Every structure is written in C-alpha cells, then in structure tokens.
Amino acid sequence: MSINGMAYIVGAYEHPTRKAPDKSVAQLHAEVALGALADAGLSKDDVDGYFCGGDAPGTGPLSLVEYMNLKVRHADSTNIGGSSYILHVNHAAQAIAAGKCDVALITLAGRPRSESLQKGPPQRTDNPVQPDFPWEQAFGMTTLNAYAMCAMRHMHEFGTTSDQLAWVKVAASHHAQHNPNAMLRDVVTVEDVANSPVVADPLRRLDCCVISDGGGAVIVTRPEIARSLKRPLVKVRGAGEAIKHLSGGDVDLTYSAGARSGPLAFTEAGLKPTDIKYVSLYDSFTMTVIIQLEDLGFCRKGEGGRFVADGNLISGVGRLPFNTDGGGLCNNHPNHRGGMTKIIEAVRQLRGEAHPAVQVANCDLALAHGTGGLLGTRHGSATLIMERE
Amino acid sequence: MSVLSSSLHHHPETQPFWSALGERRFLFKACRGCGRAHWYPRAICPFCDSPDTEWRNASGRGVIYSYSIMRVAKPPYAIAYVTLEEGPTMMTNIVDSDLEAIAIGKPVEVAIRKTTDDESLPMFKLA
Numbered sequence: 001m002s003i004n005g006m007a008y009i010v011g012a013y014e015h016p017t018r019k020a021p022d023k024s025v026a027q028l029h030a031e032v033a034l035g036a037l038a039d040a041g042l043s044k045d046d047v048d049g050y051f052c053g054g055d056a057p058g059t060g061p062l063s064l065v066e067y068m069n070l071k072v073r074h075a076d077s078t079n080i081g082g083s084s085y086i087l088h089v090n091h092a093a094q095a096i097a098a099g100k101c102d103v104a105l106i107t108l109a110g111r112p113r114s115e116s117l118q119k120g121p122p123q124r125t126d127n128p129v130q131p132d133f134p135w136e137q138a139f140g141m142t143t144l145n146a147y148a149m150c151a152m153r154h155m156h157e158f159g160t161t162s163d164q165l166a167w168v169k170v171a172a173s174h175h176a177q178h179n180p181n182a183m184l185r186d187v188v189t190v191e192d193v194a195n196s197p198v199v200a201d202p203l204r205r206l207d208c209c210v211i212s213d214g215g216g217a218v219i220v221t222r223p224e225i226a227r228s229l230k231r232p233l234v235k236v237r238g239a240g241e242a243i244k245h246l247s248g249g250d251v252d253l254t255y256s257a258g259a260r261s262g263p264l265a266f267t268e269a270g271l272k273p274t275d276i277k278y279v280s281l282y283d284s285f286t287m288t289v290i291i292q293l294e295d296l297g298f299c300r301k302g303e304g305g306r307f308v309a310d311g312n313l314i315s316g317v318g319r320l321p322f323n324t325d326g327g328g329l330c331n332n333h334p335n336h337r338g339g340m341t342k343i344i345e346a347v348r349q350l351r352g353e354a355h356p357a358v359q360v361a362n363c364d365l366a367l368a369h370g371t372g373g374l375l376g377t378r379h380g381s382a383t384l385i386m387e388r389e
Numbered sequence: 390m391s392v393l394s395s396s397l398h399h400h401p402e403t404q405p406f407w408s409a410l411g412e413r414r415f416l417f418k419a420c421r422g423c424g425r426a427h428w429y430p431r432a433i434c435p436f437c438d439s440p441d442t443e444w445r446n447a448s449g450r451g452v453i454y455s456y457s458i459m460r461v462a463k464p465p466y467a468i469a470y471v472t473l474e475e476g477p478t479m480m481t482n483i484v485d486s487d488l489e490a491i492a493i494g495k496p497v498e499v500a501i502r503k504t505t506d507d508e509s510l511p512m513f514k515l516a
C-alpha cells in the first residue's frame with residue numbers, strides 16, 4: 001500500500017533551547033510534544049500513536065508514554081540513529097493507512113551539551129556484544145574519523161576538494177544569520193573554513209556540525225483530521241528507507257543508503273529530483289551533504305562537490321536551497337540527531353513560515369533526508385517527500 | 390580493561406583469530422561453499438550463507454583504500470581501511486610509519502601490535 005496522500009504533517013515544533021542544564025531529557029520530550037500539539041491545534045488526548053528513537057530515555061516508548069501520560073494504541077521505536085524521525089513519519093503514515101492510529105506523535109530530545117559529551121555520539125563502547133565491536137572500536141574509530149574516511153575516498157575518486165566541502169558550510173551560515181536561535185550566526189567564507197584547523201583529515205573544524213541540547217516533535221494524522229484543523233496542509237507524498245553497511249568487506253565509502261531510499265521515495269511520490277523546490281539534508285559533516293545530493297539524484301555521482309560550489313545551496317542564490325534554518329552545521333543538532341529538525345524546517349518552508357530572508361518562493365514540494373549511524377560503517381537512510389496542498 | 394578485552398569473551402566464533410594473532414599469525418575467514426573471503430570473520434558466510442567457513446593464513450599484504458589522521462588526538466593516530474590481497478577490506482590502524490606519507494593506494498604490510506600484555510591487534514605499516 002502506498003502512503004502517498006494517506007497522511008499529513010499537521011504539527012511541528014523545534015525547541016528553542018540549545019543548552020538545557022536544568023531540564024531532564026524526558027521533560028524536553030514532553031515540552032516538544034506539547035509544542036507540536038499546540039501548533040497543530042490538537043490536545044494530548046488526541047494522540048493514539050507514539051514514535052521515538054534511540055535518544056528516548058529508559059525503555060523508549062514505555063518510559064515516555066508513562067512520563068507524558070499518553071494513551072496510545074500504537075508505538076514504534078525503530079532506531080536508525082539521527083535519521084530515525086524521518087523514518088518515523090513513514091512508519092506513522094503506514095500505521096495511519098492501516099488504521100492502527102489516527103494521530104501520531106514523534107519526538108526527539110536530548111542534552112549532550114549539558115552532559116558534556118563533547119566528542120560526539122557515544123562510540124558504542126557500552127555494547128561489546130555487538131559483533132563488529134572488536135573489529136572497529138579497538139582501532140579508535142569515532143564519528144569523526146569514520147566520516148573523514150568517506151570524505152578522503154570521495155576526494156580520491158572524484159577530485160572533490162576541501163573548498164567544495166566548505167561551500168556547504170558557507171550556505172548553512174548564510175541561512176543561520178537569520179535564525180535567532182542558531183548557535184552559530186556568523187556568515188563564514190570558504191577561506192574561513194579553510195583556515196579552521198584540521199580535526200581528522202580531510203575534515204576541518206568548520207566541516208563539523210554543532211553539539212546542542214534541545215529537540216523537536218511533529219504530529220502526523222489522517223487526511224480527514226488534517227483538513228479539520230486550521231493549519232496549512234502538508235501532505236506526505238512518498239518515503240523510502242534503506243540500510244547500508246560494510247558488506248562483508250566489500251567496501252565502497254563513496255555512496256550512502258540514500259542511493260536506495262531516495263528512488264523509493266521518488267517513485268512513491270511520482271516525482272523526480274528536478275521537481276523539488278527545497279531540501280533538508282542531514283549535515284552532520286559537509287561531506288554528508290555532498291554524498292546525499294548525489295545519491296538522491298540531484299546531481300550525478302562524483303559531481304556533488306561541483307554542485308554545491310558558488311553558493312548553489314543558498315536560498316535566493318542557488319538552484320537548490322537547503323537547510324534554511326542553518327542546519328546541524330550552524331543551527332542545532334539536538335542529541336547528535338539531526339533528522340527531526342530536517343522535517344521541521346521543510347514543514348516551515350511548505351507552510352511559507354520560514355524566515356522571509358530564506359523562504360523559498362512558491363515552495364510546494366520539499367524533501368527531507370537523513371543518514372543516521374556512521375556513514376563509513378553502517379547507517380540507515382530515510383527520505384521523505386512532502387507537498388503543500 | 391581495554392576495549393578489546395571487554396568484548397572478546399562475547400565472541401567465541403572469532404576466538405581462533407585472536408589466539409593466532411597472539412602467536413603472530415594473521416588469519417582471515419574464507420568460505421568453502423562460494424570460495425570468497427570476507428571480513429570481519431564470521432561462522433556463517435555473509436555472501437552465500439554457508440556455515441562451511443575456514444580459517445586461512447593471510448599474506449599480510451594489502452593497499453590503503455581510505456584513511457584519516459585523527460589530529461585532535463594526542464598523539465595523532467591514523468585509522469584506515471586496508472584492502473587485503475585476499476580481497477576483503479578491513480578497518481585498521483597504520484602504525485610505524487610517517488603519518489604524512491600515508492596515502493590511498495599505497496601498499497602496506499601487517500604489523501601485529503601488542504596493545505596489552507596479552508592482547509594484540511592487526512595493524513599495518515607502509516611497505
């Protein structure tokens with residue numbers, strides 16, 4: 001069964017905090033949930049489906065449904081890292097289409113900045129049962145050098161340059177200057193990125209996303225309920241998900257699972273990349289964006305570096321505006337998980353509620369895409385295509 | 390306790406690899422069913438699902454597929470993917486080498502490195 005037209009995103013809320021030393025993780029989840037419900041014009045009692053990812057404290061939905069005192073008949077906590085929430089919209093739409101719930105709440109929240117987890121996502125040293133554990137963690141693999149090895153290989157095969165990577169950051173910073181909540185609001189140049197220190201070759205400090213507390217939530221519901229609410233209609237047109245890994249040693253670091261999730265989403269939506277007016281792309285690192293652009297078909301494999309150069313991702317300047325909230329590179333990356341904020345900014349664009357300086361004219365079709373986990377070893381990709389009706 | 394020692398007792402299927410490495414022998418797993426080598430070693434072939442996999446002695450030679458120098462670490466270290474002569478590509482470290490001389494495509498050879506008194510890891514050095 002296709003989900004095209006079966007569900008709408010009617011509520012979206014991004015927590016304004018970037019540092020929350022005095023709040024618990026569960027409290028942040030509840031605050032974003034209530035924010036999204038208020039945005040939709042719904043109440044907590046309307047929620048009968050709940051979705052969360054690996055950031056949820058305790059036993060996922062069991063702990064948070066109890067904390068928020070929800071009464072749900074459907075729950076799902078599929079965890080594909082930071083892109084989980086984009087996948088959750090797909091799963092919520094499927095559940096709604098199957099009659100398993102009517103109003104689905106999806107939340108993300110965390111406070112790694114307050115908890116001083118400055119080194120990025122946990123390196124999973126707490127799970128020695130994981131079969132790959134002795135073959136990866138023992139060599140000092142971190143998020144940083146795992147993504148860096150993808151960038152190094154991409155540069156080797158396709159001639160992608162550090163200056164091209166820098167253009168992704170430059171575009172994000174041009175957008176972030178208009179976002180009062182963004183952590184980094186200074187517009188940077190290619191030279192600024194080039195002059196920032198190398199952290200793990202070939203990635204520099206400004207190729208990396210920020211570390212922030214916060215979170216976000218979205219509400220997905222069936223068409224009849226969506227039409228009864230007084231909010232602009234954002235229809236789910238298509239979605240795709242895929243998992244990529246090291247394939248038993250048959251390694252190719254130049255592409256992501258987006259090469260499979262993207263075509264699934266476009267086929268379901270009955271659309272092609274040139275139809276899309278705005279993209280939210282997971283920008284854990286600048287290279288992540290370049291690989292995703294290629295895999296989703298916005299340019300050919302290997303041409304992502306040239307595609308992003310000269311401001312092509314800047315709203316009002318380039319032909320494919322991206323991450324107009326400043327993205328993970330400049331705005332926020334709550335709990336090291338950027339998927340939720342990618343949906344929220346796409347919803348803002350489709351509603352015409354983005355900052356006027358970055359609002360894309362006639363933005364009727366948008367795509368949100370994430371790569372969760374580790375790009376260089378195993379990760380899940382989720383693609384979501386939405387339409388303003 | 391090292392990262393390695395905290396994990397090995399969970400993985401009896403790969404104990405022969407670590408035991409051999411302690412004797413300075415570098416093994417890999419290949420499948421008698423489809424003939425292909427894989428990495429990391431598994432009891433069941435990830436390509437054809439055959440349980441008829443066997444340990445073989447690796448040549449210890451390979452080439453660098455990708456790498457990164459972790460500059461923020463003190464001291465900096467090199468992580469890499471090395472494609473073994475036998476076929477599979479594995480994550481490892483490049484050691485005993487000039488970090489600035491590391492490059493994709495360069496030949497390497499195994500350099501079994503003791504990490505604790507009773508643990509070793511399969512690392513590589515520029516050939």
